[in-house]
């Protein structure tokens with residue numbers, strides 16, 4: 001298969017549900033096609049508020065009929081879809097697949113790391129509120145490590161270098177600096193939340209409850 005869309009339809013993201021329709025994972029389209037081809041998963045496609053299940057063969061068949069190459073009407077309908085071109089036909093990249101073989105998939109814990117912390121805080125310094133690129137941000141221990149402050153979701157925030165320097169080894173009260181909000185462990189993967197801002201992934205919302213799901217975006 002090759003990419004019909006320059007920029008990589010095969011690297012777009014696909015939400016993975018377990019047998020019980022619970023969101024468990026996010027994978028690349030390339031990985032999703034491998035799972036579909038092996039009959040380990042089926043496509044869940046939402047159309048007019050209803051969802052339909054397709055195995056790989058029937059997905060190739062129906063999505064081939066929707067191919068933007070077939071007509072102008074199809075092309076406009078397909079504006080928000082990604083396509084890959086196989087030898088003789090086009091296949092739409094699914095947005096959601098469901099695992100059909102595995103009873104259980106271990107739920108991945110939300111990793112505590114810089115990338116997720118920056119995403120949680122929206123790349124904004126939690127003292128002055130200014131937004132910076134990741135390269136210009138640092139992490140601040142609200143209660144300093146020298147005072148027994150933990151390295152945890154509840155005690156580490158995104159901070160600009162100026163605020164970090166100003167605060168020094170003091171608590172916010174001592175430094176007279178106020179946090180924009182109390183830091184906490186996000187209820188869902190903050191990078192997933194960023195993806196949900198993209199209309200491409202609108203259909204994922206049906207399978208993501210407000211809380212409780214912690215997904216690792218691969």
Ligand SMILES: [Zn+2]
Pocket residue numbers: 125126127128129130159160161162163164
């Ligand atoms: Zn700042």
